[in-house]
Amino acid sequence: MTTPVNQTPEPAGEVVLKLEGVVKTFPGVRALDGVELEVRAGEVHCLLGQNGAGKSTLIKVLAGVHHADEGSVTWLGESFAPASPQAAMRAGIATIYQELDLVDDLSVAENAFLGHEESRGGFLRRRSTAQRTRGILSRLGHAQISPRSLVRSLPAAGKQIVSMARALSHDARLIVMDEPSAVLAHDEVENLFRIIRELTAQGIAVIYISHRLEEIRDIGDRVTVLKDGRTTAANLPARETPTRELVSRMTGRTIEYVFPPRVEPKVREPLLVVDRLTREGEFADASLTVGAGEIVGIAGLVGSGRSELLETIFGARRADSGTVTLNGKKITTIGAAVKHGMGMAPEERKSQALLLDEPIYRNMTLASFSGYAHGGFTDTGKERTAAMQTADLLELRPRDVSRAVRTLSGGNQQKVVVGRWLLGGTKLLLLDEPTRGVDVGARAELYQVIHDLAARGVGVLLVSSEVPEVLGLADRVLVMREGHLIHEALADKIDEATVLDLVMAGSLMEGEPA
Amino acid sequence: TSNDPGENTQIKTDASGSNANAAPGTKVIIGFSAPAADHGWVAAITNNAKAQAQAYPDVEFRSVEAGADAAAQRAALSTLIAQKPNVIVLLPHDGKELNSAGLEAMKAGIPVINLDRAFPDRGAYRLQIKGDNFGMGLAAGNYIGEQLKAKGVSNPQIGEIPGIDSLELTQERSAGFREALATFGFKVANRRPAEFTADTGQRAATELLQAVPKMDALWNHDDDQGIGVLAAVNQAGRKEFFMVGGAGSKAAIDAIIADNSVLKATVTYSPSMASSAISLARLIGQNKGMTDLVELQVPKEITLASETITKENAAQYAKLGF
Amino acid sequence: MTDQSTKPSLPAQSPPVAPAVSKDKSRANWLKGDGAESLRRNLGLVGVLVILVIIGIATRPELYGDATWVKNNVFTILTQASAIGVVTVGMTFVIIGGGIDLSVGAIIAIAGVWSTTLSTQSYGTFGMIFTAIVVGVVVGLVNGALISYGRLVPFIATLAMMVAARGLAAQISGKQTQVSANSTINSIASTKILGIPMLVIILAVVVAAGWVLLNRTTFGRRTVAVGGNPEAARLAGINVRWHTVLLYALSGLCCGIAAIMLTSQATSAQAAMANLYELDAIAAAIIGGTLLSGGRGTIIGALFGVLVFSTITNLFAINNLSTEVQNMVKGGIIVAAVLIQQFRYRSLTQLLGRKPTS
Amino acid sequence: MTDQSTKPSLPAQSPPVAPAVSKDKSRANWLKGDGAESLRRNLGLVGVLVILVIIGIATRPELYGDATWVKNNVFTILTQASAIGVVTVGMTFVIIGGGIDLSVGAIIAIAGVWSTTLSTQSYGTFGMIFTAIVVGVVVGLVNGALISYGRLVPFIATLAMMVAARGLAAQISGKQTQVSANSTINSIASTKILGIPMLVIILAVVVAAGWVLLNRTTFGRRTVAVGGNPEAARLAGINVRWHTVLLYALSGLCCGIAAIMLTSQATSAQAAMANLYELDAIAAAIIGGTLLSGGRGTIIGALFGVLVFSTITNLFAINNLSTEVQNMVKGGIIVAAVLIQQFRYRSLTQLLGRKPTS
Numbered sequence A: 001m002t003t004p005v006n007q008t009p010e011p012a013g014e015v016v017l018k019l020e021g022v023v024k025t026f027p028g029v030r031a032l033d034g035v036e037l038e039v040r041a042g043e044v045h046c047l048l049g050q051n052g053a054g055k056s057t058l059i060k061v062l063a064g065v066h067h068a069d070e071g072s073v074t075w076l077g078e079s080f081a082p083a084s085p086q087a088a089m090r091a092g093i094a095t096i097y098q099e100l101d102l103v104d105d106l107s108v109a110e111n112a113f114l115g116h117e118e119s120r121g122g123f124l125r126r127r128s129t130a131q132r133t134r135g136i137l138s139r140l141g142h143a144q145i146s147p148r149s150l151v152r153s154l155p156a157a158g159k160q161i162v163s164m165a166r167a168l169s170h171d172a173r174l175i176v177m178d179e180p181s182a183v184l185a186h187d188e189v190e191n192l193f194r195i196i197r198e199l200t201a202q203g204i205a206v207i208y209i210s211h212r213l214e215e216i217r218d219i220g221d222r223v224t225v226l227k228d229g230r231t232t233a234a235n236l237p238a239r240e241t242p243t244r245e246l247v248s249r250m251t252g253r254t255i256e257y258v259f260p261p262r263v264e265p266k267v268r269e270p271l272l273v274v275d276r277l278t279r280e281g282e283f284a285d286a287s288l289t290v291g292a293g294e295i296v297g298i299a300g301l302v303g304s305g306r307s308e309l310l311e312t313i314f315g316a317r318r319a320d321s322g323t324v325t326l327n328g329k330k331i332t333t334i335g336a337a338v339k340h341g342m343g344m345a346p347e348e349r350k351s352q353a354l355l356l357d358e359p360i361y362r363n364m365t366l367a368s369f370s371g372y373a374h375g376g377f378t379d380t381g382k383e384r385t386a387a388m389q390t391a392d393l394l395e396l397r398p399r400d401v402s403r404a405v406r407t408l409s410g411g412n413q414q415k416v417v418v419g420r421w422l423l424g425g426t427k428l429l430l431l432d433e434p435t436r437g438v439d440v441g442a443r444a445e446l447y448q449v450i451h452d453l454a455a456r457g458v459g460v461l462l463v464s465s466e467v468p469e470v471l472g473l474a475d476r477v478l479v480m481r482e483g484h485l486i487h488e489a490l491a492d493k494i495d496e497a498t499v500l501d502l503v504m505a506g507s508l509m510e511g512e513p514a
Numbered sequence B: 001t002s003n004d005p006g007e008n009t010q011i012k013t014d015a016s017g018s019n020a021n022a023a024p025g026t027k028v029i030i031g032f033s034a035p036a037a038d039h040g041w042v043a044a045i046t047n048n049a050k051a052q053a054q055a056y057p058d059v060e061f062r063s064v065e066a067g068a069d070a071a072a073q074r075a076a077l078s079t080l081i082a083q084k085p086n087v088i089v090l091l092p093h094d095g096k097e098l099n100s101a102g103l104e105a106m107k108a109g110i111p112v113i114n115l116d117r118a119f120p121d122r123g124a125y126r127l128q129i130k131g132d133n134f135g136m137g138l139a140a141g142n143y144i145g146e147q148l149k150a151k152g153v154s155n156p157q158i159g160e161i162p163g164i165d166s167l168e169l170t171q172e173r174s175a176g177f178r179e180a181l182a183t184f185g186f187k188v189a190n191r192r193p194a195e196f197t198a199d200t201g202q203r204a205a206t207e208l209l210q211a212v213p214k215m216d217a218l219w220n221h222d223d224d225q226g227i228g229v230l231a232a233v234n235q236a237g238r239k240e241f242f243m244v245g246g247a248g249s250k251a252a253i254d255a256i257i258a259d260n261s262v263l264k265a266t267v268t269y270s271p272s273m274a275s276s277a278i279s280l281a282r283l284i285g286q287n288k289g290m291t292d293l294v295e296l297q298v299p300k301e302i303t304l305a306s307e308t309i310t311k312e313n314a315a316q317y318a319k320l321g322f
Numbered sequence C, D: 001m002t003d004q005s006t007k008p009s010l011p012a013q014s015p016p017v018a019p020a021v022s023k024d025k026s027r028a029n030w031l032k033g034d035g036a037e038s039l040r041r042n043l044g045l046v047g048v049l050v051i052l053v054i055i056g057i058a059t060r061p062e063l064y065g066d067a068t069w070v071k072n073n074v075f076t077i078l079t080q081a082s083a084i085g086v087v088t089v090g091m092t093f094v095i096i097g098g099g100i101d102l103s104v105g106a107i108i109a110i111a112g113v114w115s116t117t118l119s120t121q122s123y124g125t126f127g128m129i130f131t132a133i134v135v136g137v138v139v140g141l142v143n144g145a146l147i148s149y150g151r152l153v154p155f156i157a158t159l160a161m162m163v164a165a166r167g168l169a170a171q172i173s174g175k176q177t178q179v180s181a182n183s184t185i186n187s188i189a190s191t192k193i194l195g196i197p198m199l200v201i202i203l204a205v206v207v208a209a210g211w212v213l214l215n216r217t218t219f220g221r222r223t224v225a226v227g228g229n230p231e232a233a234r235l236a237g238i239n240v241r242w243h244t245v246l247l248y249a250l251s252g253l254c255c256g257i258a259a260i261m262l263t264s265q266a267t268s269a270q271a272a273m274a275n276l277y278e279l280d281a282i283a284a285a286i287i288g289g290t291l292l293s294g295g296r297g298t299i300i301g302a303l304f305g306v307l308v309f310s311t312i313t314n315l316f317a318i319n320n321l322s323t324e325v326q327n328m329v330k331g332g333i334i335v336a337a338v339l340i341q342q343f344r345y346r347s348l349t350q351l352l353g354r355k356p357t358s
Ligand SMILES: Nc1ncnc2c1ncn2[C@@H]1O[C@H](COP(=O)(O)OP(=O)(O)OP(=O)(O)O)[C@@H](O)[C@H]1O
Pocket: A026, A027, A029, A030, A031, A049, A050, A051, A052, A053, A054, A055, A056, A057, A058, A098, A407, A409, A410, A437, A439, D357, D358
């Protein structure tokens, strides 16, 4: 549209969606316990709430995935209870789910139109599908993604774009976005906001879920807050409501949503020395050091090779050239890394770090259970006790370490992973996106944990796509672009704008194989 | 082979009445066990035994099916022994593997009649009735050798399609075949094993025909898989050779009489041995001997001769085909 | 951040402009695209086939010197691959869809036996074909229902079906080999059309249909989704359970067709027929690049997998190898084939896929 | 933020302190915990066993009236389950570890045949047992190496091994059934200790060892991790590849033991022995609650799975069912067993597991 994208107007549209007293129980869990929600046409309605508050469950009720046990949903003035996801889509509600809901081995176009394929007599109309996909992609500002390329070949941000394309492929009156920005870097978030503004300008309503409060300010019109499946505040003005109030509505307590102050670190000998580390096509000539008790942050765009660098330092990938030394010992394998006191919390918690069906304590001792064993026989009693102590230290909720990790919220799952390395007596911790998908409260706790670790002499190398997080947590900041460490500065000697300028320069996801 | 089981069984009804043994005697419980019949020959064994037992009013027939392998058959036998029959007739999966079961039954005072697959231990059976696998190979080899000699073929291409190759009986048949051919100075050009089923016979034959573009003679060990072998021969449109079958099924004998296919002969390995085994089991149970023999008891071992059925003598074998 | 005006600002609702590609070119792409991709992916297997043929030529040069023989041999290999190839197409769909079907051999047996009973035969050719296909599809539907609605693991459900269907087949056939007296059925195996054996043509048609179904229809794309990410498929509004039922029915259908093909070849059917076809079909599919965990696979790859197996058998036959040596060598060849295939695939992905994105 | 001083300040580097739990209590837990859990989880299968026995009693009351017969029958069932039970223990480890082993039957065959060659027999009892076990382990190691370092899919690697090992076994045995002349080996099957058949004792020992290995050792812990999430296991410093090799070697070891047991039962070995044991073992493991995709499973469940199968066979034998009827019924029972088992498991998890999280 040619409409200038300026300040979003006050929500003037009529009410399109109204939820009253919606209840949804899972066996043993009352995930939704009387939710009230009112969404107007053309507004961005933000849903806030801690991990496990019921946000995703709520939108799945709207999307026809779950069926509400009680309560009423009114959609466009009529009572609404979609029997299936398809019914919801047909009614004009499109959803971008939190867990990427894409099929790796289908093409971008096929994913976008999965379930409502353009077909004639069961045969796909591939050309028109590709055309429509191309149209949607360029509308999303990513015309360079080929509709024919496999989703498998796209980086995480690209996949998020495809999810968005899928939502736009429906003729929707309401688009629900469950943490769409979690895997997006800064410029991508800007792009996302531009699209959202275009949508609302056309009168489309958007429900927006995020744990990043500053985003709410930027894009949101009104806010509804959920806590333990209940609406604790409805229709707060997104721009005016103080952060403190939002947080206390979410958590029921007050959390200072700032980074804990850092004690000026003493001069210390380098613990980790990375020298001219290179992996063809991923990163080149990366040299860095981390001292004991120091927090070093790496900022950069999604796809700049930060995860690969971390994994290579950890020995999980084989370096083409260059060396990694920890306390003077050369590290080339994970075994050596762990043995000499390095630990890593990888980027994808669920697929890379956790045994979801195993109890918390076994996940915590995954890297150290041999240490508690006698002659190959495990000592679960000791493991449990140690895990319990660590759980206390990390303020893990719930404290019951026999519970399966699957039942924990994202933030608590992350704590389990960090706890794993605390138990292992780790001297250097590599953290890749430690707060992705983690709620405000848990986030603040994690920050505290990271600081406490550093105070105890543990070195921390941190990767995050949120620049404020890197600046707030780290003593020293490295900037990575296209596989090169291009800048290094003390955290208090550099500001957000400078980092962003350094980081940008190149756009991501160019040159997809057609 | 027939689509209608039970129609043709080979039993001895003894209408003449000249045999004193035919008169009813004391009641005999005969336990019977044979492998799961997924093959015409084994099915015929079971059917023959059952039918023969029914022909005697003084015989009670208890059959336990022996499942898929030797272990299952061993289990079946232990339940059978527990039921204390007077005699056990047993077609083992493998004589050597079931040797211990035979010993167990004999120890329990139950005479065991081993059908077809010998126990290595002589104490494990009372009577051994078997076909002559080696002799079957010899007969097939001799027939092929003579025919080729008569035609004056000097360096013949001879094919062989055995049954399941890992079975000892297959090895014996092939050994006999090789030996007989060697006396003529011939050898097997190609050997493609099948699995005693028509579809595997067809596959093996197709491969064999492709590998030997000009063949003189072919021995197929088993007439049941021979259905598939003949189908493959027809599908390949090959006529330049003649074929010898094995076992002596009804279909094979009919084909030999009709003389319109490459099948010119078959060497017998008759499931009628099961009928004989039941008859003899009854005699053993009644403590009688065979009337034509001087001895008062049934002998310890009987080996059936493998006969060669050709167009000339096929008519008299027709009723023995299974 | 970045200047917004530099981004392509397309009108949001209006349909995008037509691409500049000419119609002819795009039609060529219809065939090219994925087809060439399948070929490229299966270069390793093609290499294995070539190596096998070269070994054949080296060991039996006199046979390979005869052009007629070579042509016949190619048809022999293809004919031997035909029934199992048809089964493998169905199996590939099932595996891509996240399942496995251990009952294919048993389904063939029961379909074959049922269609050759005297009473079925009395209904003539059509009756026999109809019976085989209906029996196959119905057994497949039962499999699918047990898995979808009974929530049984596919491995167990189809294993149970394998045992039960063989038992039923034995019951129906009275454990006899049932001879087909239907000359039309029997002649399928010996008929040639334009010099090409009918069975090979059937295989070609089934493979082509399978390829189109997988790559060009909603059913096929949904199969990939159901196997690759069942949750995503469900969220996209696909009826995952029903789709699963259809996949097993499709496998049963293929078994029904294969039953007729095998009956025609052996002019008979019996309860023990198509023994262990499940292993061959699964192995062929996997060697052909189908992921056992679902979500990925190609029909062409599966076909190559089947061809590798039947070429190996052919090579053994023309060299008169004994069974035990055959088996030892076969095990080695399977390993080698997969390693070669993997090597190609990996080096290719390294060449194509792993370019730096930015 | 919470005050830091309120936190238990653990010294980061020192080893964790011993648990405060009293020693006695923890020892009681040692046995209780998972054991009771296994039983609870397998309540469904226990139910199936009970139903099977009740059917047995109902159909053959006169046999079940005889106490000696009943005792003997229990031992018959257990003896029949012994060799396959041992194999299933190894298989369960492999499956929990994320793999599958299709070669177990073939490994038994080659181990059995190799240990009964005349030359091996000349080394006496110890030589035969040693050979069987070494052959089993070595073949297992090869499997593991192909999978771990050759990156072959377990299905294909062990399928190739199955074919090759059977071929080699046939080669070694000259396709003859090899009779064991060793009376010690032969007597294993008939020896009883305190009235309990030796084979049953061996099974019990292997199951107990397997249970301890899975639930009480670091090896077992690694197995669950490797199967549950190989990437997480790798990133936690576990040598996933080497562990995988060990799992297949363990399966091979179990096959070696089973080979001796079967040889003793049959007083002979041959290349076709233990045919299709792979399917039985996999089915038993899965019915016992082992996840085919890895990461979860119990030894006790697997044992129950085996017992269900051998009880079914026993039931058929005492009722003298024909094979075809057996097979049909067996398929039905497998389905029913899993459904019952699933039902129990589901309702239990609903009762116990899904307590509210927060
Ligand atoms: N399918 C399910 N079965 C059982 N419990 C469930 C299921 N889905 C969600 N829950 C539970 O419902 C509650 C709400 O979960 P939900 O995913 O809606 O939270 P959320 O607000 O989206 O959290 P997050 O910010 O971490 O995404 C949690 O306690 C969760 O464990």
